[in-house]
Amino acid sequence: EKTATVANWASRTTIGGYGEHHFNHFKNKDDQVDAHRFVLYVGHQFSDTVRFFSEVELEHGLTKDTADGSGPGEVELEQAYIAWDFTKGHTLTMGQFLIPVGIINETHEPDTFYGVERNNVESAILPSTWWETGAMVSGEILPGFNYNVAVHSGLAIDPTGNGAVRGGRQKSAKATAEDLAYTGRLVYNAIPGLELSATYQYQADVTQGAAAEGEATFYELHARYQIANLTLTALTAEWDIDGSTFAANGSDQQEGSYLEASYKITPKLGVFVRQSQWDNRANSAVDTEIEQLDVGVNYWLTPTVVVKADVADQTNANGDAVNLGLGWSF
Amino acid sequence: EKTATVANWASRTTIGGYGEHHFNHFKNKDDQVDAHRFVLYVGHQFSDTVRFFSEVELEHGLTKDTADGSGPGEVELEQAYIAWDFTKGHTLTMGQFLIPVGIINETHEPDTFYGVERNNVESAILPSTWWETGAMVSGEILPGFNYNVAVHSGLAIDPTGNGAVRGGRQKSAKATAEDLAYTGRLVYNAIPGLELSATYQYQADVTQGAAAEGEATFYELHARYQIANLTLTALTAEWDIDGSTFAANGSDQQEGSYLEASYKITPKLGVFVRQSQWDNRANSAVDTEIEQLDVGVNYWLTPTVVVKADVADQTNANGDAVNLGLGWSF
């Protein structure tokens, strides 16, 4: 009877999680230890075709209220959706989901990528972790061709700020919804080891009415190819935003790209090198592009527990650092 | 042996949850998308007669610290109690529990009620979700007659504010406990389909010593009758608070009521209409009563996954809205 009780909830409800601790030795500021991310997953299978999935994150290990806003962390609902396989091979996702874009945004467990910190192109340009609330249809068109089409809450970039897209994420927390956004993605993975992905997004006004214009188009392309122990990755993304507000500081174009090569010396030990460049004010008269070279190593104690070390060298910015990390997922 | 391990914890500890996403098209302000509620339940069975239950909620999807207090959300412990069946049919509940009042307060999973947002009478007058910390005895007196008797932490209404009871909830978070409150409820459900419920509460000083007077009595009555696919609900509640502080703006009387009719067209599809009125300053010289008519539809994708739509039309206030919702519980 006890076993029946178990089956009753634990066969339908599942718990998981991931997390990462970071030590950063910065060149230009104090070294830091941080419980950067701690995540719990909760899922539930309502029926053969309807399921729930969620992700709650405690960032920086501590949220508390202060008078000056110096509390270090956040508690964030990053995913909370109902997925319904409405027909064979096609799924309707309703609720709060991750935008189908890039590599890190949907798959961010620390054991799945190289480098202690997530790469800056996917943080500053995509801008990961990026979730919105709405509806998405996903599925397979042809063998090896997968699609996503979504309508969802949009960005709300404060036009009095620096115009960077990352600041426009409303995180589905009392988000202004005067203007929705539309996203589509195509993924091709028919050839073993190869993944090609293209995402396009349109939003009629990324300021939600706060500025005169703000029509935005966004695309992201990436390719990943794994040949034996070598993996090569290339990613590029670009925003084009209309209007004099954004044009004033050059943030009407925001773009970035990176190339990464990684090699697994043994199943437990891998090394990587990554060359990135990104610019949140690509149309400004001054040179605002940041370049970064990362070189590092991952050691997997188990397939989903990883110890990381890397060196980051930046051009045009003060982000030089030596980083150590510990991550896990289950 | 693994199965034994499972039985060891998962047969005694259980996890559940519920949540709801809302889209509100407001007549008088910006539309909003919000991860309104995300809840985890954790329970544990200590013995055949002693169990634990808890509910933790992340409201509005994000808590973070800001200098101006603009962080959108809260993390709230809503329930955390030990229930002890001290004799057959009678239970002692100790700790933090939901006040036994109304319909929504104890049963607020979105699949159990009509309307995207909870009704305003139970929010503004009861005031749901309303939890306190103390001790409660519950059980069955006669077949079909159930009771609750509780002594618990009380409200602390700031007499310099508008006097509304909702603002007096201390949420058991470093709550002032100079003055406790006493609650009793009787429920009659012997006739299939019918529920009659009456709650009474007394608190000697709802200001916890902050004002000269504040003796408060509260009652709530409701009836629900289900006949085949039709369900009729009526609820009324009233506060009477002594003292010139509350009398000054008419908040010495606070009251509300609603009538709701719902009809299940199919097991998955239901429609409803609700007429509400409530007034947190019922004794004021000016007319401060708000009336609201709600009409809407629920579609249950599975028995505990629901998509909702409704229209709200208010008199005497600016709350007109068209709402869409997605909810789940497990």
Added chain:
Amino acid sequence: EKTATVANWASRTTIGGYGEHHFNHFKNKDDQVDAHRFVLYVGHQFSDTVRFFSEVELEHGLTKDTADGSGPGEVELEQAYIAWDFTKGHTLTMGQFLIPVGIINETHEPDTFYGVERNNVESAILPSTWWETGAMVSGEILPGFNYNVAVHSGLAIDPTGNGAVRGGRQKSAKATAEDLAYTGRLVYNAIPGLELSATYQYQADVTQGAAAEGEATFYELHARYQIANLTLTALTAEWDIDGSTFAANGSDQQEGSYLEASYKITPKLGVFVRQSQWDNRANSAVDTEIEQLDVGVNYWLTPTVVVKADVADQTNANGDAVNLGLGWSF
């Protein structure tokens, strides 16, 4: 197949928790009801030798953002580590862990100690709950002799404050890591019923560069002896911090100790008496030592559900109180 699914996650991932509600009748301020602590444990067994453990706490039942910093609670990651049994009898712990010191710091479930509130010596001097991020090796040297050696993030005491060590805890939340700390502990428990423990810590600069000097040494010693139903506990601890900054107000020495006797009248009912004294400015010219006498009772409804009552009488401070508590762990 469902059973297989259960085994797949619930045989490796485990959930637990603890919590405590407090009612404090204070002599010199308003009485208080508080959901003081609500904790979830999540663990995962990655392999026979590698496991994960974590503890997340919601303190004071509610976190929300306010302009004046009056939000009552915190969400805290208190533990999140990977433990690797790298050889028989020895474990490497990496990540965020509890400092191996005292009694309460590592074992703080309410059913394991007497008194509604944790004792002030372990809060003000040790300072519990005290976690840091780093690496620790633990194991058995000889039968009955266990050790811990750790290097980890250090304190960052603001030299413009009162110098108390408790305020220096950075909680691994964007913690300044210019100066690490080193901790060692030896535990002797070869004789049944007896535990002897000694912890030593060194940090070169507990101000992380904010003051001219701040070299700190810390030791803690405790003994616990259980003879039939009687348990005797003695604990003492002391900080010595170099530099004129701390010497200016006497916080260059911070020390405390307590003696506790408890007796189990029945397996469910126990009584205790505790005499404590502590001083965070032990080298000041004025007498800043606080003494406290606690007398109380624990009643275990089940082995891990406890109801508590005690009386606290302070000398040299205003902390006199009568306390009631309810606690659980699972």
